[in-house]
Amino acid sequence: MKDKRMFGFELVRGAAAILVALGVGTIFIFLSSDEPFTALRYLLIGPLVSLRGGIASFNTQGLYTILAAMIPTIFTGLAVCVMFSSNQFNLAGEGVALTGGFVAALCGIYLQMNSGLHAVVCILIAAAVGGVIMLIPALLKVKLGASEMVTSLMLNYVCMYVVLHYLNFVFADRSKGSTQTFPFAETARIGALVPGGSKLSWGFIAALAFVVIVAAFMYRTRWGYAIRMIGINQAFSKYSGMKVGGTIVLSQVIGGALSAIGGSVEVLGRYSTFLWKELPGYGWTGITIAILAKNNPLMVPLAAFFIAYLEKGCQLMATYCDVPSEMIDIIQAAIFLFFAAEQFLAGYRQKIVVKNTRADLAKVSASAQGGAE
Amino acid sequence: MEQKQNDLVVQMKGITKVYPNGIAANQGVDFSVRRGEIHALMGENGAGKSTLMKMLFGLEQPTEGAIFVNGEKVALHSPTAAIAHGIGMVHQHFMLVPSLTVAENIVLGMVPKKSGMFIDFKKATELTKEFAARFNLAVNPDAKVADIPVGMKQKVEILKALIRGAKILILDEPTAVLTTQETAELFRELVHLKEQGYTIIFISHKLNEIKQITDRLTIMRGGKSMGIYETASISEQEISRLMVGRDVILGVQKDTAAPTDVVLKVRNLEYTNEWNKKMLSGVSFDVRKGEILGIAGVEGNGQRELVDMLFDLREPDSGTATVNGKDVIHASQARIRAMGVSLVPEDRMTYGIADSATIEENLISDRFEEKRFNLGPLFNMKAIRAESDRLIQDYTVLCKSRKQKVKMLSGGNIQKVVVAREFSSDPTLIIADQPTRGIDVGATEFIRKKLVDLSRAGTAVLLVSADLNEVMELSDSLIVLYGGKIAAYFEDTSQLDDVMMGEYMLGLKRQSDEEIGRVCHER
Known part of the structure; x- marks a missing residue:
């Protein structure tokens, strides 16, 4: 019951953080917009409700768009869950997702295979490359004690400039006006799941499958167990005889592979050529998602949906109203702040703890008396 | 009686502390210290003495009970509040900035200023020298803290507390890190402070030290106080009995061992x-x-x-x-x-x-x-x-x-x-x-x-x-x-x-x- 009470508290805390964040967003909307109520309507219900012609109706294509937007961020969210679970604040998911997308694109262009198999091979190669990239901050941490937060953050830019170099000077299709690669082979593309222009591909099903796989890995295998225990208490894990260094490396390699899969599924599912010229942002979003999901893989789709919904709402708001699309950043930052702030609602939490302790002390003294009789 | 009450510079009454994890570290503890005495607080690790002192220094808040300083009920919500009431604490692990000099460490947070914005290093050095001389605590104001020996670091900590106006000093296991010579030196300094009217609370579990310099002592065990005693009238054996407790005998049946390899x-x-x-x-x-x-x-x-x-x-x-x-x-x-x-x-x-x-x-x-x-x-x-x-x-x-x-x-x-x-x-x-x-x-x-x-x-x-x-x-x-x-x-x-x-x-x-x-x- 005690655990349930604390779980309830966490839910309330999460909901409160989101509400406060939306509240902050609302203040900014009122400050910056001449038609704040219209803007709010677009933000809050616009993504799923079509507002054309004064009649509200459910927008199926809108839902597909949101689900499609969740595909890469579910993967990066899972990646961050795995890395953060071992208490490693690796932030390189961003650069690795970009590199993964690029590698998959190259494999899609230059390898020749049967359809079906081709896409899978592209993604697997990208995953392997992603894992290898993550070895850099992981080994630097384990062998030399370099902060993974710093090295992984810098690694993002290394990834970006390496990819841009090869895109610009080696693999660019010179016949096109903008910088992009040649188109992938048809066999490498990930097919659409539903008709229409929503870009909702089979990647979504793959993402959901990975949610289950990663959850099983974290809670049903010896490696996931070791990752979690090391994250909770490294001294305990070492004392228990676990291979702490190897496990820390493993968690980041898996994180790298998942980030790269996210990037490659997005590239092969949404586009026909590789045309990213900057960091795609999925790695950052993955961090927000993992924090919202409290590193629980099963909560990742929910968190990803929430973020995708907000982003879509902000886009609509920016398109149809006079509110800049940067509003999403303000709202995300506010959610971040309140989720990460340990002391948010700490007074309320303390009350629950005291209540529990008093109940326990009463029980203990009662049983002590019972024993004495 | 009235006289006696005024004599008590610190009184803690019925202190209970329940930590957020549900552990009751102090249960109805009464504690008091007379003005100008060296008072030992003794007990095993986990007996609750650190918790008690953290509450006196404002680092923790009691769940129940009241704290009186100079006969006046006080609420110590932070170390700042405790310092304002003349309470200073020297932690077992020193709270010093290694890359700064002794003088800089001592004036940290109360820096003397020149023309309103520049740090007056000279003044800081003078202040340090003045206090060091007054309390007979020899330190080198210009040395980097990283370079000085442990014994001197401790003096810096004590000076830090004194310069902030502490009249009551809490020392948490001060001798744990000291050599025999350094300990002897520390004791001379503490006695000197006592003679000048300062009150010292000395956390320790070393019997010989306690006997050597304290006037009275409080023994804690399992989160409870085992009483306050005059040091002179209690034997070391008695102290150790109260501290580790020989009274709870749990009968464990055991036959003679037959050890082999x-x-x-x-x-x-x-x-x-x-x-x-x-x-x-x-x-x-x-x-x-x-x-x-x-x-x-x-x-x-x-x-x-x-x-x-x-x-x-x-x-x-x-x-x-x-x-x-x-x-x-x-x-x-x-x-x-x-x-x-x-x-x-x-x-x-x-x-x-x-x-x-x-x-x-x-x-x-x-x-x-x-x-x-x-x-x-x-x-x-x-x-x-x-x-x-x-x-x-x-x-x-x-x-x-x-x-x-x-x-x-x-x-x-x-x-x-x-x-x-x-x-x-x-x-x-x-x-x-x-x-x-x-x-x-x-x-x-x-x-x-x-x-x-x-x-x-x-x-x-x-x-x-x-x-x-x-x-x-x-x-x-x-x-x-x-x-x-x-x-x-x-x-x-x-x-x-x-x-x-x-x-x-x-x-x-x-x-x-x-x-x-x-x-x-x-x-």
Whole structure:
């Protein structure tokens, strides 16, 4: 019951953080917009409700768009869950997702295979490359004690400039006006799941499958167990005889592979050529998602949906109203702040703890008396 | 009577402190200090003395009870509030900035300014010199804190408190890091301060020091006060009895040991700690199959360092330790465990458990890679469930289910989780470091009984305990550690009495090398 009470508290805390964040967003909307109520309507219900012609109706294509937007961020969210679970604040998911997308694109262009198999091979190669990239901050941490937060953050830019170099000077299709690669082979593309222009591909099903796989890995295998225990208490894990260094490396390699899969599924599912010229942002979003999901893989789709919904709402708001699309950043930052702030609602939490302790002390003294009789 | 009341510079009445994890560290503690005395606060680790002092310094808030300073009820919500009431604290681990000079450290947070914005370094140096001279605390104001010896760092800390107007100084185990000479110097300075009307609260568990410089003392045990005494009118034996408590006798039935082969063989361990203090010298002993060898001693005489070395948590300067002939000094924890060594760690919250993991997850941490708990890549959840349910039942862990988080359990049940794991791996050697500290009587008795059962079934047991009662009653034979050396070896514990033990534990007596050498059964 005690655990349930604390779980309830966490839910309330999460909901409160989101509400406060939306509240902050609302203040900014009122400050910056001449038609704040219209803007709010677009933000809050616009993504799923079509507002054309004064009649509200459910927008199926809108839902597909949101689900499609969740595909890469579910993967990066899972990646961050795995890395953060071992208490490693690796932030390189961003650069690795970009590199993964690029590698998959190259494999899609230059390898020749049967359809079906081709896409899978592209993604697997990208995953392997992603894992290898993550070895850099992981080994630097384990062998030399370099902060993974710093090295992984810098690694993002290394990834970006390496990819841009090869895109610009080696693999660019010179016949096109903008910088992009040649188109992938048809066999490498990930097919659409539903008709229409929503870009909702089979990647979504793959993402959901990975949610289950990663959850099983974290809670049903010896490696996931070791990752979690090391994250909770490294001294305990070492004392228990676990291979702490190897496990820390493993968690980041898996994180790298998942980030790269996210990037490659997005590239092969949404586009026909590789045309990213900057960091795609999925790695950052993955961090927000993992924090919202409290590193629980099963909560990742929910968190990803929430973020995708907000982003879509902000886009609509920016398109149809006079509110800049940067509003999403303000709202995300506010959610971040309140989720990460340990002391948010700490007074309320303390009350629950005291209540529990008093109940326990009463029980203990009662049983002590019972024993004495 | 009225006079007496005014004399009490600090009074704490009915103090109870319940921490967020549900541990009641202080239960209805009364504490008072007279103006201008040196008052010792004594007790084992975990007795609640640090908690009490943290509340007096505003670092923690009491759950119940009131604090009076100079007869006036005060609310100490922060150290700033405590300092405003003239209370200063010198922590055991110094709170200094190593890269700054002594003077800069001393004026930190109250920096003298030049023309309103520049730091007046000259003034800071002068201020430091002035206070140092006034209180007879010799420090070099211009030296970098990183370069000065520990004894001087402590003086800097004391000066820091005094310069902020402290009239009441709390010193948390000030001698723990000092050499004998530094300690003597510190005592002279403290007496000097006392003569100038300052009040000093001195946390310690070293009997000789207490006797040497304190006027009165308060003894704490298990979160409760055991009373306030005039130092002159209480004997060392009495203090030690009140501190470690010989009064709770838990009858553990045990037949005579029939020890066989040597399992753990320790030879000539030497260790110097990071403050250049020799913590262990020439420690040699054997633990045999089927016996419990106890290590008695007042805390801080090398017990922790010894255990750490046997479990790869520290490296000795020199010396060897083997389990069944295999080196443990240079082996990883995984390899030490593979040799069949189990450790019940002294610090159970740091090493013994992962607090926000479930009971089940804590029970399998040393065996989750074994074949019986895995089916290919996946965990065999059924086997894990069966194992944890069995251990919870065998070790009577009081909980709602195996999925409950360990941190939600009481101290005794947390320790049972640790013990269940450590005792159930079919160990050849168990190192039990303070296995029953701070836990309830029921769990204590249970754990002691298990230890005896295991040793009679052929396990070698090394029991380290500051609880005299425990170590005398459980051990078949025992050694006493004093000042990092083995002071005595008793082959048969049945004829020992605590008065004699106390003399060895406090360094009043020491056996001959020959007598001590008998603990090495194998050449």
